[in-house]
Amino acid sequence: MRRIILIFSLLTQLVWHVAIVAQNRENINFNNDWLFRLGDITDFEKTNYDDTSWRQIDIPHDWSIEGNYSEKNPSGTHGAFLPTGIACYRKHFEYSPKWDSKKVTVIFDAIYCNSTIYINGQKLGFHPNGYLPIRYTLNQYLKPGENVIAVKVDHSKTPSGRWYTGSGIYRAARLQITEPVHLDETSLFVTTKDNREVTVKYELTGVNDKEASAYSMIVRIYNQDNREVAKKRLTHKEITNETTIKLKNPNTWSAQTPYLYTCEIELLKGKEAIDLHQTKFGFRHIEVSSTKGLWINGQKEILKGVCLHQDGGPVGTAVPRDLWLYRLKLLKEMGCNAVRTAHNPFQTDFYEICDSIGLYVVDEIFDGWETPKAEYDYGLYFEENWQNDLETFIKRDRNHPSILFWSIGNEVKKATPETEKKLYDFIKQYDTTRLITQGRSYNGKSVDIIGFNGRGEYLNALVKYHEKYPEKILLGTEMTHNYQTRGFYRTKTLYRLRDFPAPWELERKQSFEDIKNRIYHVEDLSPTEIFPDDNLVYQSSYDNSIVRMGIRDYWKATKDLPYYIGGFRWTGIDYLGESFQWPARTANFGVIDLANLPTDSYYLYQSLWSDTPMVHILPHWTHKVKEGTEIPVVAYTNCAEAELFLNGKSLGKKKMTDDLQIVWNVPYQLGELKVVATDSKKQTISKKVQTAGLPYRINLRTSHNVLSEKHNDAIIVFAEVVDENNVPVPYADNWIEFSSTEHLELIGVENGDVLDLSNNKIKARKAFHGQCIAIYKPVKKGNNVKIKATSLGLIGKEININIRE
Structure with missing residues (x-):
């Protein structure tokens, strides 16, 4: 009986909190029913502009991935030869009388790039950064009845990055409705001490000194089962922007035990609750030294990490949460325990997933600083915008327990100690709990952890650096670099500089003779090549297609160095762009390919990193x-x-x-x-x-089989060609056509072949080494929703899934 009463009390408490949020802090989904048109359109921002012929879309939306690959597209090798340009978005929405006397804010999680936003014809502002949230208060421009928000995205000057960036409103948006006096959600910062004490920092917005005495606050801590485990009431005299609460024997957060708590702040005016905000956090204690390495909650750790770019292959940069969840779980099953966001902030739910499943994160803000690395990248806007963008970045992400370190740059062109120091000092104003690193920072003076990229892959490079700087802590921010193509093999070892040099290596006129005695040598598997193939874009799935060191040599050389706390291979998953030349869409660095299918190297890492017998x-x-x-x-x-x-x-x-x-x-x-x-x-x-026979039928499997139409869900459908005995046919290249009922929308097709330039949005794909995928998002609820794959001359396959509200 006591248990029933407790459960009822908890449910009543949660319903009460939901009612507070609905009445006083409301986050309204702003993703549906946008209008879109390519081109630089005159007067598009005006309320009376005729947009009836525009295409209706939902956001997140990346228009570049919808286009065709072409050598003529100015994005070039950086942007995977996909189109860019200028485009405009419009959204009509009704003013609600409930908003009278409230504060109305529009929040875009990110727009790529150079966005100008208008409301009812009035310019709100210009924002060059394509990776961070944008907020504007709308009150003074709103009117009863219909309102129009308009966005111009200018991605006409490319390349704007060294990888595929996408184009458009490619992350989610929301309207936030609050009381004039409310909690500033960006100011909320929860830290832990000695795995027992919680410090909560916060700020109120809109309150004046005359009214201050009317306000009070309640801070609550909930455990992972939504049970209240701590509570503190603050009178108006105690609301000092910081408070401390102690818990008895809390559970700790780590990659092995990702236990999450929720901190909730409830703001009251008199007896009326006028705002409520929550954030998740974790108890974790980090120690790092050059003599003992990395320790988390008293346990020795080595970072078994991968670098990732933010695109999702066939969906471009508009990546559904479910796709990231599938990918990150796949990496975790490989034995991976850490990821590095190369080389920009990712979408918010990426970090939420890392929090929930247990992955450490090195969170990176910039690729470069004042000097552009791609012709039209953020370096053009750095000096004017870095402070605002860095503050936004730190405040957005600092409550995530998954984030171990901040990274302020990567292989920064013309880096100066002065800029490094000012970035370092600026971060410390907002977060003193984390150490700071930088990709390729062995000459850095300010960073706490020295990041090694390619230079760390030379013979004994880390050992020699340690002998010179024994007090430094070392991290492989990009170690190591290898190539592999799923299902493709060579028995003779290939070295990039000798056999398929990168463009920058040719420009520098580097010689393999100059480095051959400094790299790790991998023996040939046979005296002559058993699988001859002149196509050097495809790379061997044996561990023998290397830049400076193979995967096995990396692990042998680094796993026992106490001053080296681990590394991040380049890369965990193939990404679009940064290819060597047309017609390759990318280079096969990923241990998982563009179709989200593991290569053989995936299992090599699993054998080195995972404790589960395999x-x-x-x-x-x-x-x-x-x-x-x-x-x-x-x-x-x-x-x-x-x-x-x-x-x-x-x-x-x-x-x-x-x-x-x-x-x-x-x-x-x-x-x-x-x-x-x-x-x-x-x-x-x-x-x-x-040994497989001739292609006979298609087998299908899915990433999961239940979706929600109201969330940013998606499902991956994996198609594999098999023979009549159900044996996979590794050379099959049949065209496979996907179809579904009206409940689903196809958002991408892929096969992992970097030379396949088919449009990613058509309903068919050629199997590559026997496999391809389709990705769908739900648009309408239904049971036994059908997805079908067919191919001329093969027996097709149909599967059912369910879509809930």
Whole structure:
């Protein structure tokens, strides 16, 4: 009975809080029913402009990814050869009488880029940064009846970044309705001390000294089960912008135990609750030193991280939350425990996901500073805008427990100690709880943690730096760089500078002879190439397509260095742009490809980083004209030993060595190749590959099967071509067409082939090495919603999903 009463009390309390939010702080979804048109349109901001012919869309919206790839597009290699330009958006909305005497604010999470925003024909302002929130108060311009907000996005000067940036209102927007006196949500800062004490900093907006005595405040802390675990009442005399609350034995937050609390501030005027705001936070204690490394909550950690760009492949930069959730969970299953936002702030729900599933974050604000790195990038606006943008960035993200460190730049062109120092000091005004780093900052004087990119990959580079600067803490902000294409193999080792130099290496006239004795050498897997192919855009999925060091050499060289706290490989997931040349849309750096499909390298990292017993075998076992040819068969495993079987016959049992892979040379014959790994407890785990016959049918699977039409949800549909025995066909390149009922909207198709220049929004895609995907978003609720994949000459497949409200 007591439990029932407690649950009823909690539910009543939550309903009461919801009522407060609905009445006094309302965040209205502002994403639907926008009008869009490409072009620089005269007078588009005026209320009486005729927009009846404009296209109706919802935001988030990236117009560049809707276009066609073309060598003539000025975005070039940086922007994946996709179109940019100028476009205009309009939204009609009704004024609500409930807003009388309230404060009305429009908030755009980000617009790329150079946005000018109007309300009812009046200019609100210009904002060059394409990665940070934009806020404008609308009250003085609003009128009863219909209002029009208009946005011009000027992305005509490109390249504006060194990677694909997208174009448009590509993140969410909302209207925020508050009382004139309210809590400034950007000021709320929750910190913890000794894993017991919570300090809450806050600011009130709109209050004057005469009225101050009328206000009081209640601060509450809820645990992860929404149970109140601490409460503090503050009289008007105690509202001093900071208060402290102690908890008894709180749970801690880490990558292993991502326990989240909620801090809630309720503002009262007399006895009336007039505002309520919440933020999640976590208890965690971080210690870093050059002698002991990184310790979180008293546990030794090494950052097993990846760098990420913000685009979502076929959806461009308008990335649904569900897509990030799927991707980050996939990285976590790989053994990854950290991500670096390269080289700009990401959307808010990215950090919320990292908080909830347990991923550490190095949060990066700038790629460069005063000097542009791409011809029209943020460097043109840095001097005028950096203070406002850096403040917005820190205040937006500082309550996320996932964020370990701030990063103030990456490979900054013409970096000066003066700018580094002023950025460092500015951040410390708003957050003294985190250390600061910078990508490639080994010459830096102000940063707390020295970031190493490519230079850290040379033989003994970190050791030599430590000998010179023994007190410095080192971090691999981009280590290491490797290439791989899903399902593609070479047995001869390729080095970028020697075999497929990057444009900047050609410009610098670098020589492989100059560095060959400074890099990590990876032995060839065969005397002559077994899988000859002249296409150097595709890269081998063995660990033998390298820049300066392979994945295994990276782990061996760095895992035991106490002054090196871990690193972030370039990259975790393939991203659009930054390719070497037309017609490649990108370079295959990702351990997961553009289609969100793991490469073989994914499983190599899993064998090094994950404690869950696993084994993986490569290559596939469907090869043309290879009968009798000795093929290197590689097993990645975190088990002690593995045994290989060909058509049931053992080819030998081998122990794992310092080579961090097990290799058998197997004369090729049709059939089944199976590896059985045995861990230290004598438990076994196996994996097999089989020779496939001709393509016969399509198999489908989905990232999940229940969606919500009211949230930024999406579903990934994975299509794979198999033979009549259900064996995947690795060489299949059939065109697969996707269709669905009216409940879903197709938002992207992809296959991971960086040379496939098909439009990402059409309903068909050619399978690449047997697979491709489609991504849908829900537009209407329904049960047993159908998704179908068909292909000429193959048996198609249909699946059902459900869409709830």
